[in-house]
Amino acid sequence: MYSPKELGLKVKKAREHRAKRSGQDFSQKMLAFKIGETSKWVQKLEKGQFYPEWDALNLIADTCGVDIEFLTEEKFESEVEYEEAVKGGYVTRRIEQEELYL
Template sequence: MYSPKELGLKVKRAREHRAKRSGQNFTQKMLAFKIGETSKWVEKLEKGQFYPDWDALNLIADTCGVSIEFITGEKFEEEVDYEEAVRGGQIARRISQQELFL
């Protein structure tokens, strides 16, 4: 799981990805409107000041046309997995059995 700063940068890149794909500017204000938040909320998120909740993250990914994996750096099977990672209850990635013996 990325730090809040890294996550914020990924959200910004996702927003830029949408702009590039559409050929039109896609501002923080536009993203905020699409996901039902304020532009200040998006600004703080992109600055890495907090982790958003799972639903907001999904809306951002859908709106920008990227995967949750792109934004978080991990594949979360369920919302609870993300919530645990945000609280620090989960390691950044799982080590496979093969990697243990290398």
């Protein structure tokens, strides 16, 4: 697992990948809306200020049409493995299971 800054760049590339594939702009604000976060949250993520929690990272991957491995450059079998990899890094709030289906 690499630094939050490198992860942020990968999230930006994933967002740009979606825009290129669809032929339409896909802004930070649009990504934020799709994953239930604020545009400021996405902006901070892309600047590499924190590691997102596992569920948020999966939502970003799904929304942008990339594999989670594209974002992490590692194959994590579980949330626990991801949390161990980013231990010591700053993780934002936890997304409750119910929020994933709103």
